Amino acid sequence: MISLPRRALVLPVLAALALSACAPPEPAGTNGDTASxxxxxxxxxxxxxxxxxxxxxxxxxxxxxxxxxxxxxxxxxxxxxxxxxxxxxxxxxxxxxxxxxxxxxxxxxxxxxxxxxxxxSPAAGRGGNSAAKDGTGGSRDAGGAxxxxxxxxxxxxxxxxxxxxxxxxxxxxxxxxxxxxxxxxxxxxxxxxVQFTTGLADCERRTIVVAHEAYGYLADRYDLEQIGISGIDPESEPAPARIAKIRRVIEGQDVTTVFTESLVNPKVAEVLAADLGIETALLDPLESLADPGEDYLSIMRENLAALRGALNCG
The missing domain is CATH 3.40.50.1980 (Nitrogenase molybdenum iron protein domain)
Structure with missing residues (x-):
């Protein structure tokens, strides 16, 4: 084995470091490693x-x-x-x-x-598309927009x-x-x-019963009426009067589905649906994303399919 002097080993390393230090930095965002x-x-x-x-x-x-x-x-x-x-x-x-x-x-x-x-828009009094103004509690808990x-x-x-x-x-x-x-x-x-507009244009029903009132803007855009078990805050407890009103809406408008959410305890919705002999289905408010294989567009399309099924759209 040939033994090189320590100086002979160190000098090439120092030269490489000097060249690296003199090299101009690569622009941010161009090499895939550094974002702007x-x-x-x-x-x-x-x-x-x-x-x-x-x-x-x-x-x-x-x-x-x-x-x-x-x-x-x-x-x-x-x-x-x-x-x-x-x-x-x-x-x-x-x-x-x-x-x-x-x-x-x-x-x-x-x-x-x-x-x-x-x-x-204000959380309460959204032009008649929610249960906010019926005095049954839960819709005014957001205290704002x-x-x-x-x-x-x-x-x-x-x-x-x-x-x-x-x-x-x-x-x-x-x-x-x-x-x-x-x-x-x-x-x-x-x-x-366009998919939502055409997909929800011709439906037998237009009322959706949801876990919490997250769907006001969707309802406004596509001419639906949301009735929320809870208000804007999904953790708010629905008053008995509110549940009674929802039962009357379900029976009076032939609602066939109560929508649940993945982040909200479905117990109240499931008990309500079971008592009335109707179904439950998932409607995602997209407040969080648990499945990395999904994204906003894919989940919204799943929501559209769920709405079309529940509302019996042509």
Missing amino acids: LTVLTSFYPLHYIAEQVGGEEAEVSSVTPPGADPHNLELSPAKVAELADASVVVYASGFQAAVDEAVEQTSPKQTIDVADAADL DPHFWLDPQRLAAVAGVAARRFSEIDPQNADVYKANAQELGQELASLD
Whole structure:
């Protein structure tokens, strides 16, 4: 074996390090390893928007874990610290108190509050499409706007446009990418809107009985009436008078299905349906995503199929 002096081994290593240090850095987002933006979102629909608009230029994460209920989210100190480190935080003010407080405390570099772009409506008195004004309890527990805008594809498209504009301001080098991604997503959401409009145009019934009143915007868009077992907050307990009213609606309008949700205890819905001899089916409010094999578009299409079956649409 030939033994080289220690100096002969070290010099090539030092030369390689020097060349590496002198080499110009590779532009962010071009090698697939480094994203131009680190985007922190507050819950799944905003995570979906950020991923679609940001594409390969954005590293997107969420403070709400997959499969968790975002309504009553609590943030650990580590999660709060993440807000300060992100390039931009995307959230909907008024929906998650813990996120609103964390944004105020940490003063992130950039924030995108989508509440205005979503054109939110009051939680109560939504033009007759919910049980809010019947005095049976549960609908007025939100104390403000209905946050579930994403179940209306047109509202979600408007939010995507705002995200693209703000991403472009923060990272102008990739503005064309964000604009093109938002346009492509807008086309997909427009197609989804057409599918819902035509799919729900000719139905025997137009009333949906749901686990909680998450479907007001969907009902407004497609001329449906939602009756919620619980109000905007899925954890609110329905009053006996509310349950009695729902029973009368089911019997009076020949409702055949009570819709349950994966994140809400189905017991009340199942007991109600069993007492009346009708079925239960799953309608996903898309507040969280538990199955990585699904996404917003696929779940919304599953929702459409469930609605068509329950409403007996032609």
